[in-house]
Amino acid sequence: MPAAEHAGAGTAAPTRSERDQRATSAPPAVELVGVHKRFGTVEAVRGIDFRVEPGEVVAFLGPNGAGKTTTIDMVLGLSEPTTGNVAVYGLEPRTAVRRGLVSAVMQSGGLLKDMTVAETVTYTSLLFARTRPPAEVMERAGITGIAGRLVGKCSGGEQQRLRFAMALLPDPELLLLDEPTQGMDVEGRRSFWGAIRRDAEAGRTIIFATHYLEEADAYADRVVLVRQGEIVADGTSAEVKALASGRTVRATLAGADEQALRSIPGVDRVEVRGTGILVHCADSDAVARYLLNETNARDLEIAALGLEEAFVALTGDRETTAAPGDSPTDATRSSRTMPGEGAALR
Amino acid sequence: MSAPHAGPDGLADTQPALGGFKPALVRLEVRRMLRNRRTVIFTVVVPVFFLLIFGLNTSYAKNRVGAGNVSAFIMISMALYGAVLATSSGGATVAVERLAGWSRQLRITPLQPAAYIAIKMATSLVLGLSAVVAVYVVGLLAHKASMPADLWVGTGAALWIGSLLFAAYGLFIGYLMPSENAMQVIGFSLMLFSFAGGLFIPLSQFSHPFRVLAAYTPLYGLNELVHYPLVQGRFNWTWAANLIAWLVIFTAGAIWRFRKDTARI
Numbered sequence: 001m002p003a004a005e006h007a008g009a010g011t012a013a014p015t016r017s018e019r020d021q022r023a024t025s026a027p028p029a030v031e032l033v034g035v036h037k038r039f040g041t042v043e044a045v046r047g048i049d050f051r052v053e054p055g056e057v058v059a060f061l062g063p064n065g066a067g068k069t070t071t072i073d074m075v076l077g078l079s080e081p082t083t084g085n086v087a088v089y090g091l092e093p094r095t096a097v098r099r100g101l102v103s104a105v106m107q108s109g110g111l112l113k114d115m116t117v118a119e120t121v122t123y124t125s126l127l128f129a130r131t132r133p134p135a136e137v138m139e140r141a142g143i144t145g146i147a148g149r150l151v152g153k154c155s156g157g158e159q160q161r162l163r164f165a166m167a168l169l170p171d172p173e174l175l176l177l178d179e180p181t182q183g184m185d186v187e188g189r190r191s192f193w194g195a196i197r198r199d200a201e202a203g204r205t206i207i208f209a210t211h212y213l214e215e216a217d218a219y220a221d222r223v224v225l226v227r228q229g230e231i232v233a234d235g236t237s238a239e240v241k242a243l244a245s246g247r248t249v250r251a252t253l254a255g256a257d258e259q260a261l262r263s264i265p266g267v268d269r270v271e272v273r274g275t276g277i278l279v280h281c282a283d284s285d286a287v288a289r290y291l292l293n294e295t296n297a298r299d300l301e302i303a304a305l306g307l308e309e310a311f312v313a314l315t316g317d318r319e320t321t322a323a324p325g326d327s328p329t330d331a332t333r334s335s336r337t338m339p340g341e342g343a344a345l346r
Numbered sequence: 347m348s349a350p351h352a353g354p355d356g357l358a359d360t361q362p363a364l365g366g367f368k369p370a371l372v373r374l375e376v377r378r379m380l381r382n383r384r385t386v387i388f389t390v391v392v393p394v395f396f397l398l399i400f401g402l403n404t405s406y407a408k409n410r411v412g413a414g415n416v417s418a419f420i421m422i423s424m425a426l427y428g429a430v431l432a433t434s435s436g437g438a439t440v441a442v443e444r445l446a447g448w449s450r451q452l453r454i455t456p457l458q459p460a461a462y463i464a465i466k467m468a469t470s471l472v473l474g475l476s477a478v479v480a481v482y483v484v485g486l487l488a489h490k491a492s493m494p495a496d497l498w499v500g501t502g503a504a505l506w507i508g509s510l511l512f513a514a515y516g517l518f519i520g521y522l523m524p525s526e527n528a529m530q531v532i533g534f535s536l537m538l539f540s541f542a543g544g545l546f547i548p549l550s551q552f553s554h555p556f557r558v559l560a561a562y563t564p565l566y567g568l569n570e571l572v573h574y575p576l577v578q579g580r581f582n583w584t585w586a587a588n589l590i591a592w593l594v595i596f597t598a599g600a601i602w603r604f605r606k607d608t609a610r611i
Contacts, residue, residue, distance in 0.1 A: 076454050077453075077454075078450065078453055078454070097453075097454050097455070097456070098361055098456040099361070099456075100456070102454075103454060104454055106447070106450070106451065108447070109446055109447025109448075109450070109451075110446070110447040110448060110450060110451035111446065111447075111448065111451070112378070112443065112446055112448050113446070114378050114381050114382060115374070115378055119374055119377070119378070122374065123371065123374050124455065126366075126368050126370050126371050126374075127362070127366050127371075127452070127455040127456060127457045128362065128455065128456055129361055129362040129363075129456070166451075
């Protein structure tokens with residue numbers, strides 16, 4: 001395999017302006033085609049197709065357990081998809097990693113407590129054939145001042161900036177960040193994103209996983225919403241927000257026709273529990289009109305969704321619509337419903 | 347149009363030579379290991395201490411063994427103990443590193459697993475060498491141990507290189523137990539192996555059934571072999587057989603666990 005790669009390299013233009021060349025004829029930074037990942041009986045990723053062009057800043061937004069880390073692991077070549085294909089700059093992920101095209105800031109761990117900050121950066125730099133100078137990446141990550149400190153004595157934010165410095169060493173085309181600000185305080189978060197943003201402006205492709213809606217909103221050009229191992233929305237942050245913004249209509253109605261409710265244009269989700277119904281929709285007027293004109297619904301209540309609730313609505317469990325024949329117990333349902341709706345639906 | 351799989355970079359110089367093995371990495375690892383006081387105490391200070399207590403009294407200095415005296419015999423045993431403790435602890439650091447997620451971090455660099463193992467082995471050997479040198483220097487300065495000059499060098503080099511057997515053991519245990527317990531297991535098992543191998547008490551002091559059993563333990567062969575130049579007499583091929591058998595077992599075990607480790611995440 002290496003022989004074939006070298007042969008291919010031989011045909012490439014000898015110019016060193018690789019970045020420019022990439023912009024015109026390069027393959028996508030990341031391409032996932034029909035990717036599934038199964039761990040025993042658990043299907044963590046259920047058919048993801050996903051393409052990121054060079055230069056994009058993409059947020060991978062979803063709740064814990066949505067399959068974000070699993071997907072990132074596959075892009076990094078740390079694990080392989082059960083079925084489907086992952087390519088990074090048209091290469092196999094491991095090859096892309098070996099060439100320093102892609103690096104990552106992991107969620108936690110990955111550091112040795114008994115090394116100093118500077119030693120860790122130097123050590124990592126020695127693992128690559130070519131890197132940026134350790135002093136430069138430390139400066140960019142804002143850890144020059146703590147270079148001599150033992151990693152074990154660094155705060156969570158400092159450790160995260162160290163991981164960032166390490167990720168910058170190979171000067172990667174693509175940077176993956178897995179929940180990079182988890183456990184950081186507000187100030188740490190701000191300075192971390194400041195550093196990332198400067199980097200993105202320089203043209204680096206960035207994909208970050210997060211479950212903070214504000215982070216996705218503030219720092220990404222594009223937001224990909226994942227839920228239970230599937231992509232449920234993909235667009236600019238404004239588009240996704242528009243998608244997520246909706247209203248809920250609650251009413252009391254005996255013998256509600258779920259099928260009819262679901263067929264009203266703009267209806268996204270219907271929950272029926274006893275005589276209580278909850279409809280999540282884009283056009284609450286249409287739902288209200290149907291309920292009041294065609295049924296005996298009473299106690300009608302219309303509420304707008306907050307951003308956070310919209311996010312939960314989009315990414316939360318949707319067992320109710322997924323399996324209409326199935327009726328989980330109230331207990332399991334209410335634990336999965338949105339905040340605030342439990343009161344109306346008992 | 348460039349070739350579809352040429353890749354943006356596609357140059358060999360983006361991948362380091364030797365899979366990423368560099369002396370500078372060994373230097374950083376050694377510095378790290380020396381920072382760990384417990385490791386230094388157990389591998390360097392304790393064997394020297396044992397030598398001072400058990401090996402250097404006047405009667406041992408007077409009693410001859412082969413080409414030297416009993417003090418030299420004990421000195422070799424203690425140096426071997428320090429060296430195998432150093433190499434096995436070095437190997438077992440993979441357990442701690444795996445726990446810390448460092449192994450995972452290394453996997454998103456071009457470093458090849460074999461080069462990582464080589465770095466660990468080299469680091470272990472450096473620590474092992476310091477244990478051997480410390481014990482031999484104390485033996486020399488105390489003017490008790492005596493044997494021909496070439497045997498000082500020969501036995502020292504033999505037990506140092508031989509201690510690599512236990513680097514494989516350390517790696518095996520380190521991959522077998524993904525926890526800090528690995529170090530405790532190493533310390534305890536090496537104590538047992540040392541007794542059974544005759545490092546602390548001569549095997550002639552043991553009862554017959556125990557002596558037979560002891561011949562199958564991992565330190566027995568290596569211990570007899572590194573003492574042979576001093577003791578001389580009849581060479582017993584079971585020593586070499588013991589060494590080779592355990593080398594195969596530990597290496598196979600380490601490779602087996604290592605494969606498992608890289609297969610999952």
